[in-house]
Amino acid sequence: MNQIFLVLKREYLTRVKKKTFLLATILTPLIFPAIILTIVYFATREKESRSEELLVLDQSGLFTDAFDITSYDFQFIEGELEAAKQEMTDRGAFGLLYIPKMEVNDPEKINYAGFELYTKTNASVSAINRMESSIRSRLESIKLQNSGLEKEVIDNLRVRVSLDSFNLSETGEAKKSNSELSFAIGYGTGFLIYMFIFIYGSQIMQSVLDEKTSRIVEVIVSSVRPFNLMMGKVLGVGAVGFTQLLIWFVLIGTLSTAGLSIMAGGGSEAIMDAASQQMPAEAMQAMEPTQQQAMVAEIQEMIASIPVVKILACFLFFFLGAYFLYGALYAAIGSAVDSIQDAQQFMFPIILPILAAIMSMFFVLDDPNGGLAVTMSMIPFTSPIIMMARIPFGVPDWQLALSMVLLVAGFVGTIWVAGRVYRVGILMYGAKVNWKTIGKWFTMKV
Amino acid sequence: MNILEANNITKNYAVHKALDDVSISIPKQSIFGLLGPNGAGKTTLIRIINQIIMADEGEIFINGERLQPKHIGVIGYLPEERGLYKKMKVGEQLMYLAELKGLSNSEARKRIKHWLDRMGLTEWAGKKVEDLSKGMAQKIQFIATVLHEPDLLILDEPFSGFDPVNANLIKDEIFELRDKGATVIFSTHRMESVEQLCDHIALINKSQKILDGPKKEIKDSFKLHKYSVSYKGDLVGLSSNFSASETKEEDGLNHSIIQANGQSPNEVLQELISKVEVHSFIEEVPSVNDIFIQIVEGEK
Numbered sequence: 015m016n017q018i019f020l021v022l023k024r025e026y027l028t029r030v031k032k033k034t035f036l037l038a039t040i041l042t043p044l045i046f047p048a049i050i051l052t053i054v055y056f057a058t059r060e061k062e063s064r065s066e067e068l069l070v071l072d073q074s075g076l077f078t079d080a081f082d083i084t085s086y087d088f089q090f091i092e093g094e095l096e097a098a099k100q101e102m103t104d105r106g107a108f109g110l111l112y113i114p115k116m117e118v119n120d121p122e123k124i125n126y127a128g129f130e131l132y133t134k135t136n137a138s139v140s141a142i143n144r145m146e147s148s149i150r151s152r153l154e155s156i157k158l159q160n161s162g163l164e165k166e167v168i169d170n171l172r173v174r175v176s177l178d179s180f181n182l183s184e185t186g187e188a189k190k191s192n193s194e195l196s197f198a199i200g201y202g203t204g205f206l207i208y209m210f211i212f213i214y215g216s217q218i219m220q221s222v223l224d225e226k227t228s229r230i231v232e233v234i235v236s237s238v239r240p241f242n243l244m245m246g247k248v249l250g251v252g253a254v255g256f257t258q259l260l261i262w263f264v265l266i267g268t269l270s271t272a273g274l275s276i277m278a279g280g281g282s283e284a285i286m287d288a289a290s291q292q293m294p295a296e297a298m299q300a301m302e303p304t305q306q307q308a309m310v311a312e313i314q315e316m317i318a319s320i321p322v323v324k325i326l327a328c329f330l331f332f333f334l335g336a337y338f339l340y341g342a343l344y345a346a347i348g349s350a351v352d353s354i355q356d357a358q359q360f361m362f363p364i365i366l367p368i369l370a371a372i373m374s375m376f377f378v379l380d381d382p383n384g385g386l387a388v389t390m391s392m393i394p395f396t397s398p399i400i401m402m403a404r405i406p407f408g409v410p411d412w413q414l415a416l417s418m419v420l421l422v423a424g425f426v427g428t429i430w431v432a433g434r435v436y437r438v439g440i441l442m443y444g445a446k447v448n449w450k451t452i453g454k455w456f457t458m459k460v
Numbered sequence: 461m462n463i464l465e466a467n468n469i470t471k472n473y474a475v476h477k478a479l480d481d482v483s484i485s486i487p488k489q490s491i492f493g494l495l496g497p498n499g500a501g502k503t504t505l506i507r508i509i510n511q512i513i514m515a516d517e518g519e520i521f522i523n524g525e526r527l528q529p530k531h532i533g534v535i536g537y538l539p540e541e542r543g544l545y546k547k548m549k550v551g552e553q554l555m556y557l558a559e560l561k562g563l564s565n566s567e568a569r570k571r572i573k574h575w576l577d578r579m580g581l582t583e584w585a586g587k588k589v590e591d592l593s594k595g596m597a598q599k600i601q602f603i604a605t606v607l608h609e610p611d612l613l614i615l616d617e618p619f620s621g622f623d624p625v626n627a628n629l630i631k632d633e634i635f636e637l638r639d640k641g642a643t644v645i646f647s648t649h650r651m652e653s654v655e656q657l658c659d660h661i662a663l664i665n666k667s668q669k670i671l672d673g674p675k676k677e678i679k680d681s682f683k684l685h686k687y688s689v690s691y692k693g694d695l696v697g698l699s700s701n702f703s704a705s706e707t708k709e710e711d712g713l714n715h716s717i718i719q720a721n722g723q724s725p726n727e728v729l730q731e732l733i734s735k736v737e738v739h740s741f742i743e744e745v746p747s748v749n750d751i752f753i754q755i756v757e758g759e760k
Contacts, residue, residue: 020559028548229543233604236510236537237560239529441512443541454474459516 017238021246022253025221029254039258043265066108071098073115080152081145099132109133111145118156126153196406197379203329203402206259207336208372214255214337215344215364219357221247222348222440231440240437244349245429248341255337328405331418336398339425340364346432349439350447350455360452367395375403382407391417394424431456463488463612463643464509469518471504478504479515480667486612486645486660491638493658493675494647495748497756500664502647503540506614509645510537522612533562536610540617540647542601544589550576551585554604561608568607575603579629595626602630606637613637614645619653631657651749661748663755670755675748682751685720686744687728693736702731713739 029035068086071093072078081088086108091098095112102110112130117123129149131137158168179193222244225231234243347360371390378387382404391401391409397417401409438455445451464486471479479501486492496502507513509520511532520527522534545553551572558568576582579599589597598621606613615634619627634644634657646658654661654675662672671678690713695704701723704716714736720728725743732738746754 017560020556024556028545224545228546229539229541230545232512232539232541233537233543233557233601234560235512236535236539237532237557240512441507458474459514 017242018246018249021238021243022250025247025250026253029217029251030257035254035258039261040265043262043269067105069098069102069105069107069110070113071095071110072113074113074118076116076118076156077113077149077152081148086141095130102132109137113149118153119160121157121161193407199325199406200379200382200403201375203325203405204375204399205372206329207333207398207402208368210255210259210333211336211340211368214251215340217254218247218251218341219344219348220354221251222345222436223351223354223357226349226440226443227352235440240440241433244342244345244433244436248338248345248429252334252337252341259333325405328414329402332398332402332421335394335418335421335425339394339398339421339428340368342425342429342432346435346439346452349436350442350452352444356447359448367393368399371396371399375399378403382409388413392420394421397421397424434458461488462486463523464645465521466505466509467519467521469505469508469515469520471501471508471513471516477667479508481518482664482667482669483518484662484669484672486643488643489638489641490660491634491644491646491658493654493661493748494645494664495649495651495654495661495752496664497649501667502664503616505664506537506539506616506645506647509614510535533608534610535612535614536561536605536608537614538601538605538616538618540620544597544600544604546590547588549586549588550581550592550600553589554600554607557604558607563608571607571609572603575607579603594621595623598622599626599630602633606633610642612643612645614647616647617650618646619648619650651747651752654748658748663752665756678751679745679748682746682754684744684746685722687718687720687725688715688740688742688744689718689732689738690715690740691732691736691738695732695736697735699731702728717744 070090110132114128351357390396434456462485469482508515554572663670701721707716
């Protein structure tokens with residue numbers, strides 16, 4: 015036990031003391047939002063600045079000023095279609111929108127066709143959608159006017175609905191549920207586990223490989239049992255990951271609490287502006303300052319509705335389980351090969367279940383209690399990611415318990431298998447390693 | 461008293477037998493040469509003693525006690541394939557290795573200071589291993605092996621890669637450790653260092669122990685009763701028990717190899733004195749190298 019601790023301590027301290035660790039730990043929670051903000055900034059700026067010419071040949075004469083789209087500079091022209099096409103080429107315009115003559119006085123007619131868009135290269139899907147909706151809303155308003163209904167009546171016909179959903183527990187206690195938030199938490203925690211397996215798994219592998227290539231391993235195993243060395247390594251690297259995670263949680267927690275309280279104060283317009291980008295302009299205009307506060311209150315209520323303690327506890331458990339399970343396998347691979355290049359061929363079968371889990375996560379989040387979700391949340395190789403995706407939506411206790419038991423059995427199993435390969439592998443130099451030799455090492459008496 | 465007894469050790473790998481019924485006894489405070497060509501099974505035996513791998517059959521006793529995990533503190537092992545953590549500082553590294561052997565932090569600190577001083581490496585304690593020269597790194601490895609003052613030192617090819625100055629330094633350290641009570645197992649196929657250092661040897665070839673015992677006795681048993689003699693006069697009329705060969709003249713002296721037939725050196729000398737004026741008389745004792753080659757070649 016003391017040996018494991020000594021190995022753990024070394025693995026932990028050598029990593030945590032590195033400057034790169036400090037940088038990565040402090041900067042990552044800041045870098046991700048920064049990257050997203052930068053992308054959003056450039057994307058919006060680009061849209062504003064880019065105004066490629068788009069010719070509009072409007073033979074109906076109904077669509078003047080109909081296109082309130084900043085992506086393009088709409089230029090109305092006249093004449094025949096063939097001439098207009100020629101003009102588009104001559105002027106070097108990006109495209110040509112052709113609107114034919116049409117009948118708008120027939121209240122029965124609802125299908126309008128014959129609009130044509132000619133472009134040099136494919137126009138973006140969103141631009142086409144917006145053009146379609148511009149045309150549609152113009153036609154709709156013309157038809158509404160023709161129908162003789164008053165504007166007020168029409169406005170009052172447009173109602174807004176919000177559906178509050180609740181989870182009813184057996185004790186009859188109704189808790190406000192929120193699918194979007196569950197989705198976000200499920201995806202976030204699952205993804206975090208996925209990321210950590212990759213990052214810290216390969217760190218374990220690297221660490222084993224370093225001991226092997228620097229030839230210190232034989233000195234070490236003359237003092238430490240190979241299994242203890244492996245476990246010390248897995249635990250030490252894991253502790254580093256845990257430290258990093260903890261710092262991230264604290265940082266993100268502090269930052270978002272600060273952010274929320276600023277919003278609750280109703281002061282910062284900048285934040286509201288940022289929020290408005292996610293919302294239809296109409297809705298934002300309708301919002302009064304008191305409604306802003308109501309929205310913040312709602313967010314806070316949503317957060318309160320999440321079983322935070324349960325999710326955190328489960329996350330801890332599945333995070334550790336996944337880490338042990340895969341960490342041991344990474345250690346075994348590191349022990350078997352002489353270089354990172356040789357490791358590639360053994361990585362694939364290990365990465366496969368992780369990839370399968372992350373790829374099926376959307377289906378799982380869509381149907382958290384479906385057959386696929388339940389099955390994958392039981393298999394130890396995929397359960398940490400999939401179970402974390404399911405938990406925010408509510409998982410029957412027996413399933414959670416079974417999944418946990420299976421995961422423990424799973425990681426005990428892989429640690430045992432990995433330990434057997436490891437104890438032989440670390441002392442093998444220059445051996446030609448394939449799955450057969452690894453199998454041989456596994457069965458070998460040492 | 462033997463510090464180590466290995467009885468009937470057998471170890472099989474998938475396709476070959478690494479050790480076949482090998483027994484050795486290593487007397488306390490000896491420098492014990494474990495000899496054998498590459499692939500003979502030396503490293504396997506050493507790894508079994510270090511509890512890195514387990515013997516299929518046989519038992520090992522250390523100071524009369526069956527080998528068990530606590531004995532790792534008694535043994536200091538310098539493997540042939542050796543290295544250090546490149547990115548770790550010298551002092552921290554020695555501390556880690558000492559603690560793994562069960563030394564307390566304060567005791568380890570004292571001894572590290574002492575040994576770095578002794579090897580003239582004090583100012584390197586805070587440097588990373590990758591900044592050290594190869595020779596310095598090897599000294600650090602040696603320090604790591606002896607820090608916990610092991611009763612039994614196992615050195616596998618300790619001089620490979622050392623320059624002559626450092627090799628001598630390590631040799632002196634080995635003698636001193638022996639004088640202080642340590643026992644040294646010295647595995648090598650470089651015979652000249654065996655000749656200098658070892659008082660006991662064992663020869664392993666093709667997984668089996670061929671011979672072992674005090675170096676002197678082994679050399680005696682391989683004696684061919686040959687004497688190299690230089691003399692004045694003509695060596696004629698020797699008794700039929702002796703024969704002279706390879707006679708040649710140099711600087712006014714004749715040199716011959718006298719082959720005796722089991723007589724003592726004095727008897728040979730008496731016979732010679734009665735015939736010629738003897739200037740030098742040396743018994744030709746086979747070197748360990750000769751014995752080694754003779755046995756290994758003979759086995760083929």
